[in-house]
Amino acid sequence: MNWFPSMAKNSTSPLNKAARMLDLVPYLHAHQGIALETLAQNFGVTESEMNADLTTLWMCGLPGYTPLELIDLSFDSGFVTIRNAQTLENPRSLNKEEAIALLLGLDLVRSALSVEREDLITKIDQLSQRLRGLIGLQAHLKAEPAIDGSIRSTITKSIASGTSLDIRYHSLYADRISQRTILPIEWQNDAFHEYVFAYCDQAQSFRTFRLDRIQYANEGVKKLKAEKVSKMIESPARAYRIRIHSHLRAARELFEFEGDDKELHTGIEKEISSFTAEWMRRMIFSAGASVELLSPEAERADIVSSARALLALYEGK
Known part of the structure; x- marks a missing residue:
């Protein structure tokens, strides 16, 4: 067991x-x-x-x-x-160096958590506050990795020229490194981090990438047309409804929808937005029998027809 x-x-x-x-x-x-x-x-x-x-x-x-x-x-x-x-x-007292090391480690763990895990984030914040009080440290310590200035410069030039980039991106939540081709559109900032809002060729949709998680950025081998992406920005995204039958975590990573892992269960339905029907079609086929497209009806019928045709070829009919 x-x-x-x-x-x-x-x-x-x-x-x-x-x-x-x-x-x-x-x-x-x-x-x-x-x-x-x-x-x-x-x-x-x-x-x-x-x-x-x-x-x-x-x-x-x-x-x-x-x-x-x-x-x-x-x-x-x-x-x-x-x-x-x-x-x-046995209880052990911490010296200042040990407490600082723990504070930096806690901050790294906190940055890797999804916003849905508010329970863990609260516990980390409480523990960090106690450690800072223990050593008399008023300021918040941030375990920020150094950002390669050449990556920021490359992305800035790409935004100005409208050219695509090949990047290697580390997703801490999925604990996965992936290769992507993106067309950067603009910089975005919050209180702590810099982000790149871009069109992602692999997702066939728009995504936000945290700058310190981009490991390299080079001129894209595949050229994405800025005019095509601009039209997509101006047009509204379409809503799709899917039902997940199995492989819940894999489906979440594939379709990148929001929500807590605890909410996932067999048969759960989710609303997904996409600017292109072709992206949704590819994702449904790649998920196999674990994910079903419920609506729109036209796209569902098209996928059913294609699946039957492929099955007939496989069976030699």
Whole structure:
């Protein structure tokens, strides 16, 4: 039985690995001598992944890294035992450097959360406030990565000239790096970050990209026509309604709709906006049987007809 089903989803992502190792210590303390195979099954990962987690955990502990300050693990025999994790329960005071490191880490975690996770954001803000009070720090610390000035310059030139760019973009929420061709339209700012509002060729729609998550930007190999995009801006987006039958998280990433993961369930219906019917057609086909287009009726009928024709070819009719 998988006691941690959420861990099985994208188990290799950094956030999931960190969460899993935090859960491992109390779990092992309560299940001394558990078989490695059983432990991996309970956490929804492979034995090799669990072995890698235990190896990392074996090098964790209190600062100083003397033998008495590390977690003492034994798992070479195929059975896992933890011996001195209880020492980590002892209260520990933080010096200023350690508190600042924690504040920066908390800010990175906060920036990776979606706005729907208001519960976690509130807890992080409360903990950060306590840490700042502990060391007498009045200012808010931001863990902002340095932005390559050449990327900003390249995007600014692209906006002025109306030329497309090839970018590599890191989506922290999906924990995924993707290659995209975009036509930048304008800069946007909020209190903390710079954004690029652009037409994305892969999405066949408009998207907003955070500047510090763009890893590189070069002149686009595929040329997007600024005139065509300008007409799309002037024309209203069409509304589409879909029903999700399975692979809920994959559908959310594919169609990029808003909402909390907790709200997702089989059969849920969502309103999606798109400027082109062709983009919606491609997305529905790529989702297979997991997503159904409900409306508009004309596009639904067209997809049904195409699907039947493809199925007939596959069956040799």
